[in-house]
Amino acid sequence: MVHGDWRRGLILVGNLEEAAERAARWLVGKTPIRTLRDWATSFSLWPAHLTTSCCGAEFAALYAPKYDAERLGSLPFTHPRNTNLMLIEGTLTRKM
Numbered sequence: 001m002v003h004g005d006w007r008r009g010l011i012l013v014g015n016l017e018e019a020a021e022r023a024a025r026w027l028v029g030k031t032p033i034r035t036l037r038d039w040a041t042s043f044s045l046w047p048a049h050l051t052t053s054c055c056g057a058e059f060a061a062l063y064a065p066k067y068d069a070e071r072l073g074s075l076p077f078t079h080p081r082n083t084n085l086m087l088i089e090g091t092l093t094r095k096m
Helices: 016-029 031-042 056-062
Strands: 047-051 085-089
Touching: 016 031, 047 056, 056 085
Parallel strands: 047 085
Antiparallel strands: none
């Protein structure tokens, strides 16, 4: 349950896991997210990871045994020529 004025911030009262689950269901139900999800599940994504900052550690955990993204059809590649999705993890600058 959420209390408070949105201009001053929100106070979350109750079970955090339940609120996060409800928020995730609401977000996935929205049209742009649903369209992206349907597109992603209709193809086997072969992403290339271009790590420019510390964010690559989180994506590396995606292919670890706990989450195992390969069982969902996602295969990691290092060369952009072999991929159909390019993930830029981190900061982009003009000098790149």
